[in-house]
Amino acid sequence: MSSTFVAKGADGYDQYMGRWSKRLAPLFLDFAGVAEGERIIDVGCGTGSLTFLIPDRANVAAIEAIDFEPKFVEALIQRNTDRRISARQGDACSIPFGENYFDRAMSMLVLHFVPTPELAIAEMLRVVRPGGIVAATVWDTFGGMPSQRMFWDTFAAIEPTALVRRDSSFVRPMTFPGEMARGFKAAGLDNIIDVTLTIRMDFASFDDYWFPLINGQGTLAAFFSTLPQGIAEQVQAAVRRAYLSGQPDGPRSFVSAAWAVKGTVPTR
Numbered sequence: 001m002s003s004t005f006v007a008k009g010a011d012g013y014d015q016y017m018g019r020w021s022k023r024l025a026p027l028f029l030d031f032a033g034v035a036e037g038e039r040i041i042d043v044g045c046g047t048g049s050l051t052f053l054i055p056d057r058a059n060v061a062a063i064e065a066i067d068f069e070p071k072f073v074e075a076l077i078q079r080n081t082d083r084r085i086s087a088r089q090g091d092a093c094s095i096p097f098g099e100n101y102f103d104r105a106m107s108m109l110v111l112h113f114v115p116t117p118e119l120a121i122a123e124m125l126r127v128v129r130p131g132g133i134v135a136a137t138v139w140d141t142f143g144g145m146p147s148q149r150m151f152w153d154t155f156a157a158i159e160p161t162a163l164v165r166r167d168s169s170f171v172r173p174m175t176f177p178g179e180m181a182r183g184f185k186a187a188g189l190d191n192i193i194d195v196t197l198t199i200r201m202d203f204a205s206f207d208d209y210w211f212p213l214i215n216g217q218g219t220l221a222a223f224f225s226t227l228p229q230g231i232a233e234q235v236q237a238a239v240r241r242a243y244l245s246g247q248p249d250g251p252r253s254f255v256s257a258a259w260a261v262k263g264t265v266p267t268r
Contacts, residue, residue, distance in 0.1 A: 021049040021109055023199040024137065024258060028108050031195060031260050032135035034058045038103035041066070043092050043124060044110030048076040055082055064097065066090030092120040100129040107136040109258075111180065112172040121187045128265045134189055135262035137197060141175045144257030147201050151213060154238050159231050165223065180261045189263025197258045204251055206243045210236065 029050065034040065038060045042051045045065035054063055065087040067073050076087045090096050092107065092114055105124035111117040124134045139145055152166040174180040181194040203209040215221050224232045243252060 020199065020201055020256065021046060024197060025050045025053050025108065027197045027199065028106070028135070028137045028258075028260060029053055029057060031137075031193075031197065032104070032106050032262055033133060034060065034104065037061050039101065040064070040104045040106065041095070041097065041102045041124075041127060043090075043095065043105060043107040043120070044068070044113075045076060045087060046072050046109070048079060048087075050106060050108045051076060051085060051087070052079070052082075055084060060084060062086070064088075064102070066092075066095065068092065093123060095123045095127050097127045099126055101127050102132065103129060104133045105135070109138060111136050111174045112138040112141065114173065117173045117180075118183055118186065121183050121189075125187050125189060125265055130265050130267040132265045133262055134184070134265065135260070136174075136180060136184075137258045137260040138172075138174050138180065140196070140257045140259055141172050142170045144196075144255075147203075147209070147254040147256065150242050151239055154242055155235050158235050158238060159227060161227075162223075165220075175259065177259075180259055184261050184263045187263075188266060190266050192261060192263040194259070194261050197260050199256050199258075201254045201256050202251065203253075206240050206249050209243055209252065210239065 034054055034057050036059050038058070039062045040054060040060055042054070042063060042065040045051045045067045048065065051063060051065045054060060061084065063085045065073070065076060065085065067076075067087075067089065068091060070089045073087050073089050080087065088096070092110060093116055105128045107120070107124065111120055114120045121134070121136070124136075128134055141148070148169065152162070152169055155162045156166045174183060178194065181192055184192050213220070214224065
């Protein structure tokens, strides 16, 4: 298995994280770059937030989109109207294409869900031609997502059994400062650039924040059902107080940061 992401289908993803990946995709594509006539692979395409944006930026020759989750691939195929875009189920650690096949490889919000991200980076390098570009971005899960911190730190303070789940949510591969850049360097990529991309996660109300978080991707809803009587309600009330911060319910906006790295495939 080459993914630790627990999916609940395309609609669940779009409700929970897909709306934020759509905000991150333009910033990531600005950073990763794209040029006329290129063949591009989107590794871990999800439901297409990045995939569908690429041909709006340049008249590329082809885009191959792969994802470990078949339901995401199915949703992307159903939404696709561009003949240059193809999608298939695929493993980031065993990309189903030959060497030097692409001009550019991009991976958005994937490497921190790959148990062996070093292998995924090596695979992207393998399928990109010499002189081509490999680029990736992941959330700064430990320090760059206050909306998640608010939930997990409150939860863990009330219910000790949540501590392990909190820690595994924050401490993920390739998410600490400089970690992904070091991974790119170790893989043999040149001209490495490491930046931070920042978006805002905007919620219309506490319910808009809470219910996608609880019922979206992963197994959190099932975990909530196993809590001692009254604990789930206590956690929800405490998180609601943190969200409201003494103000009426309504819109709230949280900064969210992602690490982004790109490098050039050596020509030597």
